[in-house]
Amino acid sequence: xxxxxxxxxxxxxxxxxxxxxxxxxxxxxxxxxxxxxxxxxxxxxxxxxxxxxxxxxxxxxxxxxxxxxxxxxxxxxxxxxxxxxxxxxxxxxxxxxxxxxxxxxxxxxxxxxxxxxxxxxxxxxxxxxxxxxxxxxxxxxxxxxxxxxxxxxxxxxxxxxxxxxxxxxxxxxxxxxxxxxxxxxxxxxxxxxxxxxxxxxxxxxxxxxxxxxxxxxxxxxxxxxxxxxxxxxxxxxxxxxxxxxxxxxxxxxxxxxxxxxxxxxxxxxxxxxxxxxxxxxxxxxxxxxxxxxxxxxxxxxxxxxxxxxxxxxxxxxxxxxxxxxxxxxxxxxxxxxxxxxxxxxxxxxxxxxxxxxxxxxxxxxxxxxxxxxxxxxxxxxxxxxxxxxxxxxxxxxxxxxxxx
Numbered sequence: 516x517x518x519x520x521x522x523x524x525x526x527x528x529x530x531x532x533x534x535x536x537x538x539x540x541x542x543x544x545x546x547x548x549x550x551x552x553x554x555x556x557x558x559x560x561x562x563x564x565x566x567x568x569x570x571x572x573x574x575x576x577x578x579x580x581x582x583x584x585x586x587x588x589x590x591x592x593x594x595x596x597x598x599x600x601x602x603x604x605x606x607x608x609x610x611x612x613x614x615x616x617x618x619x620x621x622x623x624x625x626x627x628x629x630x631x632x633x634x635x636x637x638x639x640x641x642x643x644x645x646x647x648x649x650x651x652x653x654x655x656x657x658x659x660x661x662x663x664x665x666x667x668x669x670x671x672x673x674x675x676x677x678x679x680x681x682x683x684x685x686x687x688x689x690x691x692x693x694x695x696x697x698x699x700x701x702x703x704x705x706x707x708x709x710x711x712x713x714x715x716x717x718x719x720x721x722x723x724x725x726x727x728x729x730x731x732x733x734x735x736x737x738x739x740x741x742x743x744x745x746x747x748x749x750x751x752x753x754x755x756x757x758x759x760x761x762x763x764x765x766x767x768x769x770x771x772x773x774x775x776x777x778x779x780x781x782x783x784x785x786x787x788x789x790x791x792x793x794x795x796x797x798x799x800x801x802x803x804x805x806x807x808x809x810x811x812x813x814x815x816x817x818x819x820x821x822x823x824x825x826x827x828x829x830x831x832x833x834x835x836x837x838x839x840x841x842x843x844x845x846x847x848x849x850x851x852x853x854x855x856x857x858x859x860x861x862x863x864x865x866x867x868x869x870x871x872x873x874x875x876x877x878x879x880x881x882x883x884x885x886x887x888x889x890x891x892x893x894x895x896x897x898x899x900x901x902x903x904x905x906x907x908x909x910x911x912x913x914x915x916x917x918x919x
Contacts, residue, residue: 516687516821520657524650524669524677531677533644534669537587538623541595544572544584546616548599565600572596588642590631594666598626620752624670632667636660639667639679650679673756692824699783701877703836703869704812706803710773711869713877718773723765724806731758766808774815783826785880786813790832828880836872836879840864 526534551571552563572592575581584592605611631642637660638647648669652659664681671677701713710718734755741748777784791810795801813829820827830836838847845861850868858865877883 516818517682517684518818518822519680519682520654520659520662521678521680522650522653524648524679526648526677527646529645530648533587534625534641534671535623537591537625538671539619540584540587541591541625542617542619542623543581544575544592545595545599547575547581548572548596549614549616552599552603565596568596568600569593588627588631590627590642591625594626594628620673622670622672624668626666626668628666629664634659634662634664634667634681641667641669648679672760674753674760675756676760687822687824693779695782696780698781699785699877699882700777700781701785701873701875701880701882702777703873703876704787704789704807704809705869706800706807708869709807711873713870713873713883715870717869720807721765721769722806723762723769727758727762731755731762734758766806767811770808770812770815774812774819777816778819778823778825781825783828783880783882784816784820785828785830785876785882786816787834787836787876788829788832789813828882830876830879834875834879836875837868839871839875840866841871841874841878 548568548571552568555561555563572584576584599614602611602614606613627641633640637652637658639650640647659681662681662683664683666682668680668682669677670680703711703713705711707720708717709720712718734751737751738748738755741751789809791804795804797804816827819825835846838850839845840859840862842864843859843862845859847857847860850857855868856865857868874883
């Protein structure tokens with residue numbers, strides 16, 4: 516299993532200058548390669564392989580206007596070509612959108628493979644970077660000196676914080692996995708409540724963005740009033756980035772705590788395969804959906820269940836979990852989003868929309884079974900539309916004397 520350990524880094528001014536130059540070179544290589552790839556496809560309808568981009572990078576280093584690419588380590592430049600090739604492969608396979616050009620005001624990063632870094636006695640040394648890069652380790656139970664990372668990624672957020680991520684291949688140790696609890700759960704993600712469990716429990720939405728939105732709007736107005744290219748505009752932009760970082764960190768902490776609690780409590784977890792990219796096309800709900808972090812929450816559940824030896828089941832996105840009665844299986848024709856409670860016209864059971872959906876998700880994933888397929892112990896209103904509970908076993912044959 517491949518995992519990554521991300522922690523804060525504190526480079527010296529000399530190291531920060533070298534890394535900033537590396538970020539700039541990586542951005543130039545990415546943008547020029549993407550522009551050449553896009554232009555070639557539009558003119559000749561031909562794709563570009565990784566070998567062709569590698570040869571183009573060698574040619575760029577020989578040109579006078581781009582000779583500055585040779586001032587930094589060549590490993591991050593090669594890695595950005597590999598990342599772009601992987602991004603194009605994902606786009607052609609319809610797993611991601613088309614790669615975008617990198618901006619100098621966004622998040623900057625550079626990846627170093629084993630040939631361009633050393634991790635010795637807890638100290639990290641990067642190629643063509645003076646001294647050891649200081650970083651703060653955040654996992655007390657893991658010794659960084661005993662790790663053998665395959666790749667190190669150094670990044671800088673728009674708010675000015677530096678990070679270093681160590682990609683490590685580890686073996687999943689099942690001996691340290693939590694004890695089985697014998698409990699399963701279906702999880703229905705929503706907007707009113709972040710998640711509703713099939714047990715009837717509700718996890719309220721933290722609404723981090725709503726609490727900081729007023730201050731964020733004020734910072735954004737400050738940026739709009741500053742002159743472009745001025746130092747005051749850069750300061751105001753950092754305030755906006757820092758406000759976004761606080762929201763992102765709070766949301767990620769909430770998602771980590773929620774996913775960890777579910778993995779520790781339940782042996783199997785069932786969720787829906789939500790198409791978040793399609794759902795945000797709804798202009799009325801796009802803002803609320805983008806603030807929830809459903810996709811990140813599912814990724815956390817995926818790797819945490821694998822690491823803990825649990826089971827994660829994902830049901831089809833077209834399954835009518837909200838419109839299906841969890842008692843008798845009746846499916847409504849329509850159910851608007853504003854209806855939060857409804858009564859089944861077949862068995863008369865009154866359902867909470869979210870709890871009923873979570874219970875149906877658990878059933879559709881095969882984690883639980885319906886209590887009675889005949890509709891027993893259900894009080895019907897009016898003529899029952901389902902069969903009553905009867906003994907469906909074939910009666911045994913008896914030998915009798917025929918009567919004339």
